[in-house]
Amino acid sequence: MDFFSHRVRKKARPTPSGRALCSAAGSSGAGPDGGAGVRSGGVKTGSRGLPPLNRQPFSSRRGEKADSEGGSAGPGAGRLKNVALAALFPCCALLAWWLLGRWHVLNPYLTPPPGEVLDAAYASLLSGELARHTCISLARVFAGFFLTAALALPLAAALYFSPAMERFLRVPLEFVRITPPLALIPLLILWLGIGEGSKLAIIVLASFFPIFLNAIDGLKNTDPRLLEMAETIDLTPWDTFWRVLLPSSLPSVITGLRIGFGYSWRALIGAELIAAAAGLGYMILDAEELARTDRVFVGILVIGALGYLFDAGLSRFAAWMSRRLHLAKGR
Amino acid sequence: MAGVRVSGLSKRYRAGGRGVQALDNVNFEVESGSFVAVVGYSGCGKTTLFRHIAGLERPDSGSAEFFESADRPGGDRSGVGRSSVDQSGLVRPRLGMMFQEPRLLNWLTVRENLLLALRRTTLEDREGAVREALAQVGLGDFGEAYPDQLSGGMAQRAALARALCRRPDLLLMDEPFGALDALTRLQLQAELARIWTTRPMTVLCITHDIGEAVILADRVLVMNAGAIVDDRAIDLPRPRRWGQPAFESLRKELLDIILDNNIN
């Protein structure tokens, strides 16, 4: 809906038909979601869009100028365009979903319309059930994730420093790496039951290798010229690790953590689908057994959205870290 | 202070399927406290020689060793710069090394880069030593800058400051001013000559600028194809000036030696 308001505003300025477009979109938006957003966009256009409209022929950089004079607090035209572009597909999909439902193309029992899914989300939000399942899944994934990081990062450092250890562990590690974690679920359930233990094990298995391998890669890709320099200033191995190896491999480590988190999340939901009494994966399975497709959709959307949010957060963190460490340019 | 003794040093590299004799039985001795320039065509083995002296490379045969000797008379000791002697009786000089590239840590400020180089020294006033070294190379105001905020020349000066702040007794410099503009180069040459006369240290300096070698060094070693082909004392009085007749004739003489060697 953010997208709609942006697009409407942009369109509204250069062409007088902009308002017509927005009102048309507004009237067609019956869902509480899309409708509200479009309408707010329309209001903005009407009240603020007009003055810059008159000046446009005299302004050479009209997009930017219109933005600032229109008083829309915010990003420049370029960024606006990127946001709009990124939001285009989800919005179109939503619209198509809604329209297909309305035109009775989709079977409402198999694919309930967006409004119904929203109602189901609202209901499970009110009952606290959504929050409970989400919290349980998140708690599992964070516990597993930190456990994995605590295992994989020191092991990566150890293998970097000890070639003998690397040779010793290469075969078993390769064996575990190549085996899909989901293939181990039956065994894990037999060994650890369907409690938290088996779920933690799945997460660790799924996220260990991206974290571990990226960390090793980061360490190995440290500029050997800097390590030589460290040698000429008599730096101890300890200092060399903290001051040279670690900062230089940090971006790679963070990339590994980011990929590992995505893997944990996916593997956990899989594990919860197979054997669990709570969590988002269980919630989906439970809803399916009760033929509550609306709740299945709620589960899927929450899983996807949370995964996306955490990934975006980690990716921003990685970019910030690179800037903070001045790693963009090397010399 | 440490003198350097290189004896029978040889090193062969494999590069692209064929062998390269980077060093071919190199022998020379550098008196403690002297300033020696090493000149020669690129690829003749200068950097390889320095890497062996700095202990970054294992020789195929021969060795580079250090020896402790009496201080140069008149030099200011000020309690720093003494080589340590380990259990096996080998002298380990405090090294100041300047590579062809600055090799600064991008994630530390210039000041932190220098402080890191002092971490394993016994120096008392580290912040003071860092400030002094930065001032000497004209980077007094850039201690808090990050390396990626410096120009190439400034980064190289920061690397010089990092080598100097350690109060080294052996300073190895690999084409230290090659990347600098001509004016900065003259300025830093003068500064280096001044630092060397006020503090005793042995300096080995690779340069492709014969004038720079003549203006700075007591002695010039000419290398060609992995071997020392000429060894010339420069006994011009200090401070030296560009354009002096004695300076110019020495410069021309050395240039001729190098050019002759390439024809052979």
Ligand SMILES: Nc1ncnc2c1ncn2[C@@H]1O[C@H](COP(=O)(O)OP(=O)(O)O)[C@@H](O)[C@H]1O
């Ligand atoms: N690590 C290496 N591997 C292979 N060949 C090398 C290596 N280091 C130097 N060489 C070769 O040794 C020769 C001398 O190199 P170098 O000492 O860097 O020359 P200079 O510093 O005088 O320009 C060159 O031919 C170079 O190709």
Ligand SMILES: [Mg+2]
């Ligand atoms: Mg070289």
